Amino acid sequence: MESRRIAVVGCGYVGLTTGACLAKLGHEVSCCDVDGEKIARLRRGEVDIREPGLGELVAEGAATGGLRFTRDNRQAVSGAEVVLLCLPTPMGADGDADLGAVESVVGDIRALLARGAVVVTKSTVPVGTAERLGRLLGREDVAVVSNPEFLREGHAVEDFLNPDRVVVGADEPRAAELVAGLYSPLGARTVLIDPVSAELVKYASNGFLATKLSYVNDLAELCERTGGDVEAVTEGMKRDHRIAPSFLRAGPGWGGSCLPKDTAALLRTADTASVELPLLRAAVRANGHHQARVADKVVDRCGGDVAGARIGLLGLTFKAGTGDLRDSPALAIARLLADRGAQLRGYDPECAQLSAVAGVRCVGDAYLAAEDADALVLLTDWPEFAELDWAKVAEVMRAPVLVDARNQLDPREPGRAGITWRGTGRTLR
Numbered sequence: 001m002e003s004r005r006i007a008v009v010g011c012g013y014v015g016l017t018t019g020a021c022l023a024k025l026g027h028e029v030s031c032c033d034v035d036g037e038k039i040a041r042l043r044r045g046e047v048d049i050r051e052p053g054l055g056e057l058v059a060e061g062a063a064t065g066g067l068r069f070t071r072d073n074r075q076a077v078s079g080a081e082v083v084l085l086c087l088p089t090p091m092g093a094d095g096d097a098d099l100g101a102v103e104s105v106v107g108d109i110r111a112l113l114a115r116g117a118v119v120v121t122k123s124t125v126p127v128g129t130a131e132r133l134g135r136l137l138g139r140e141d142v143a144v145v146s147n148p149e150f151l152r153e154g155h156a157v158e159d160f161l162n163p164d165r166v167v168v169g170a171d172e173p174r175a176a177e178l179v180a181g182l183y184s185p186l187g188a189r190t191v192l193i194d195p196v197s198a199e200l201v202k203y204a205s206n207g208f209l210a211t212k213l214s215y216v217n218d219l220a221e222l223c224e225r226t227g228g229d230v231e232a233v234t235e236g237m238k239r240d241h242r243i244a245p246s247f248l249r250a251g252p253g254w255g256g257s258c259l260p261k262d263t264a265a266l267l268r269t270a271d272t273a274s275v276e277l278p279l280l281r282a283a284v285r286a287n288g289h290h291q292a293r294v295a296d297k298v299v300d301r302c303g304g305d306v307a308g309a310r311i312g313l314l315g316l317t318f319k320a321g322t323g324d325l326r327d328s329p330a331l332a333i334a335r336l337l338a339d340r341g342a343q344l345r346g347y348d349p350e351c352a353q354l355s356a357v358a359g360v361r362c363v364g365d366a367y368l369a370a371e372d373a374d375a376l377v378l379l380t381d382w383p384e385f386a387e388l389d390w391a392k393v394a395e396v397m398r399a400p401v402l403v404d405a406r407n408q409l410d411p412r413e414p415g416r417a418g419i420t421w422r423g424t425g426r427t428l429r
C-alpha cells in the first residue's frame with residue numbers, strides 16, 4: 001500500500017476514528033477541528049467519546065508521529081493528497097441536511113489545496129453534493145469523491161477496520177483508485193460507483209435499517225394484541241438468511257444522531273424529485289407512534305394519569321454502548337411523560353456528570369431512579385440493568401411497576417420480587 005498524506009477535517013465520531021485508523025494503516029494523517037479545546041485534549045491524548053480502542057489508536061498515532069492534531073483547517077489541508085470531510089450535516093429546515101459546515105470549509109480551503117488533491121465527502125451528504133462541491137471548488141485539477149461511512153457508534157474502530165464494504169463514488173478513475181487504495185490493507189469488498197449512487201447508498205442503507213426496525217416494532221404491537229411474543233417471532237424470522245439476524249430487536253423506537261436525520265433528508269430528496277417513498281414515510285411515522293406507545297403504557301400502568309407521579313427512567317442515551325444523547329428515544333419518551341405532568345428521575349451510566357436533561361433529573365444509580373417511583377421504565381439496555389437486585393428495587397419503589405421497553409430482562413426476575421413487568425410485544429405466559 002502506498003502511504004498518503006491525508007487531512008481529516010472534523011474530529012467527531014467519524015473524523016477521529018477515520019484519522020486514527022488511517023494512521024494505524026500507515027498513512028500520514030493531520031486531523032483538524034474548529035473546537036480548540038477538543039484539539040488541546042487530543043494533543044494530550046484525551047479522547048472524550050466512548051469508543052473502545054480509539055484512545056489506544058490515538059496514543060499509538062501520536063507516538064509514531066503518523067497522527068497529528070491542529071486547530072487550523074488550512075494548515076492541515078496544505079500539502080495533503082487527500083482531504084476527508086468528516087463534518088456535521090445536521091437536520092436543517094424542513095428535514096434537509098444542513099451543508100453549512102461542509103460548504104464553509106470547502107470555501108476556505110479551495111485555494112490552499114495541493115495540485116491534483118482529492119476532496120472526499122465522508123460526512124453523510126445528499127445527492128448532488130459532490131457535484132455541488134466541485135463547482136464551489138472551481139478547480140479543474142481537484143476531484144470530489146463520495147466515500148460514505150457506515151460505522152456504528154460504540155463500535156466505531158471495529159467497524160472501520162472490518163467494514164462490510166467500502167463505497168467509493170467517483171467520476172474519475174484516478175481519484176477512485178486513490179481513495180479505494182487508502183483502505184486496501186483492510187481487504188474489504190470495494191464498491192466503485194458514480195458519486196450520485198454512492199451518496200444514495202448511504203441514505204438508502206440507513207433508510208432500510210429504519211424501515212426494518214419500524215416493521216419489527218409494528219409486529220411487536222401486533223403481538224401484544226394477539227398474544228404472541230415478538231422475541232419468539234423474530235427468533236423464527238432471523239433464521240432465514242434472506243432476512244438476516246441483526247436489526248430485529250423490538251424496542252422504544254429508533255433514534256440517534258443519524259437514522260432520524262438521514263430518513264428526514266432522504267424524504268426531502270424524494271420530495272424534490274417528486275417521488276413518494278411511501279414505505280419510508282410510514283416507517284418514520286410509525287417510529288413516533290412506537291415512542292408514544294411506551295409513554296402510554298406507563299400512563300396506563302399508573303391508572304391513566306401521571307400528573308404528579310414519580311417515574312424512574314433506566315437509560316437515557318439512544319442505545320447502550322454510547323454516551324450520545326442526540327435524538328435519543330429515551331429523551332423523546334421522557335418529554336412525552338413530562339408533558340403529562342410526570343416528575344422524572346433518570347439514571348444512565350454515561351450521564352453521571354449531568355444534573356438534568358430534557359426535564360429529567362439525573363441521579364447516580366438505578367436504585368435512586370427507582371426511589372419512591374410509581375413506575376420504572378427501562379429505555380436503554382445497559383448490561384448493568386440485567387444485574388439489578390430486583391428485591392431492592394421493589395423495596396424502594398412506591399408502586400412496583402416496570403415497563404421494559406427493550407425486552408432486556410427475563411420477566412421472571414422482577415416478577416419474583418413482586419414487580420409487575422410489561423415489555424414490548426411480549427405476552428407473559
Ligand SMILES: NC(=O)C1=CN([C@@H]2O[C@H](COP(=O)(O)OP(=O)(O)OC[C@H]3O[C@@H](n4cnc5c(N)ncnc54)[C@H](O)[C@@H]3O)[C@@H](O)[C@H]2O)C=CC1
Nearest residue numbers: 010011012013014033034035087088089101123124149153
Ligand atoms: N456518528 C456516526 O456514527 C456516524 C456519522 N456519520 C456522518 O458523519 C458526519 C459527522 O458525524 P459525527 O462524526 O457523528 O459528528 P460529530 O458532531 O461527532 O463531529 C463533527 C466534528 O466536526 C467539527 N467541526 C464542525 N465545524 C467544523 C469546521 N468548520 N471545521 C472543522 N471542524 C468542524 C466539530 O467540532 C466536531 O468535532 C455526519 O454527516 C454524520 O451523518 C456517518 C456514519 C456514522
Ligand SMILES: O=C(O)[C@H]1O[C@H](OP(=O)(O)OP(=O)(O)OC[C@H]2O[C@@H](n3ccc(=O)[nH]c3=O)[C@H](O)[C@@H]2O)[C@H](O)[C@@H](O)[C@@H]1O
Nearest residue numbers: 149150151152153247248249251254255256257258318319
Ligand atoms: O449513519 C450513521 O451514523 C450510522 O447510523 C447507524 O448507527 P448508530 O446511529 O450508531 O446506531 P444503531 O446501532 O444503528 O442504532 C440506531 C437505533 O436503532 C435502535 N435499534 C437498533 C437495532 C435493533 O435491533 N433494535 C433497535 O431498536 C438503537 O437502539 C438505536 O436507537 C447505522 O447502524 C450505521 O451503519 C451508520 O453508519
